[in-house]
Amino acid sequence: MIGSEQITGLILAGGRAQRMGGIDKGLIPFHKKPLIEATIQRLKTQVGSILINANRNITKYAVYGYPVIMDETPDFSGPLAGFLMGLKNCKTPYLLTTPCDSPLFPKDLGAKLANELEHNNLDLAYASSKEADGKVWAQPVFCLMRANLQDSLSSFLSKGDLKIDRWFKELKSGTVIFDDAQAFANANTPEELQSLEAAS
Numbered sequence: 001m002i003g004s005e006q007i008t009g010l011i012l013a014g015g016r017a018q019r020m021g022g023i024d025k026g027l028i029p030f031h032k033k034p035l036i037e038a039t040i041q042r043l044k045t046q047v048g049s050i051l052i053n054a055n056r057n058i059t060k061y062a063v064y065g066y067p068v069i070m071d072e073t074p075d076f077s078g079p080l081a082g083f084l085m086g087l088k089n090c091k092t093p094y095l096l097t098t099p100c101d102s103p104l105f106p107k108d109l110g111a112k113l114a115n116e117l118e119h120n121n122l123d124l125a126y127a128s129s130k131e132a133d134g135k136v137w138a139q140p141v142f143c144l145m146r147a148n149l150q151d152s153l154s155s156f157l158s159k160g161d162l163k164i165d166r167w168f169k170e171l172k173s174g175t176v177i178f179d180d181a182q183a184f185a186n187a188n189t190p191e192e193l194q195s196l197e198a199a200s
């Protein structure tokens, strides 16, 4: 069984947040505290250690006492740039990624993805959500992967491809469907942030 101490949690806070007006999304107030704090709280019981991936306000993110790692290329090339930095800095056999703007993600995210990965001997297991109408959506930034995928991701990115699902297709990947779609609600706009606050 994969234990939580074998998993490093990577919080993705490196985006541009253009739909939020370009501010640093991890630091906007959520219940009067920086949004990233809710993610830290939910993640820390699921992993042995945490890394924060950010590209701005590094000293503000550093106050939580976890390493803050920046993308190697300062061009905001998307979440896979954050995944790569997570893999490069991961000292455990597994890496679990979560974005900084979905504070209600499942408390059993790591455990369920670990079970799927181990059971099917996968490289990587990601979450999917089932909406009220029964539709299933991939939630690829919620992803547990083996920490030895660095070379695979580096060579994928060096081809100029940035699409998460295309990298997943190169790997032995699988998904776990979570019934509570609300758990994956994320705050892309100020309005979405408000409704997330109201829901929690």
Ligand SMILES: Nc1nc2c(ncn2[C@@H]2O[C@H](COP(=O)(O)OP(=O)(O)OP(=O)(O)O)[C@@H](O)[C@H]2O)c(=O)[nH]1
Residues within 6 Å of the ligand: 012, 013, 014, 015, 016, 017, 018, 019, 020, 025, 053, 054, 071, 075, 076, 077, 078, 079, 080, 081, 082, 083, 098, 099, 100, 101, 141, 186, 188
């Ligand atoms: N490291 C890194 N993470 C990114 C980058 N772009 C997006 N992300 C992260 O990927 C996750 C999903 O991205 P989005 O929800 O689109 O967030 P965003 O890109 O900051 O917001 P928009 O600019 O409005 O699309 C978030 O946790 C982002 O912080 C990037 O260039 N580098």
Ligand SMILES: [Mg+2]
Residues within 6 Å of the ligand: 015
């Ligand atoms: Mg984006």
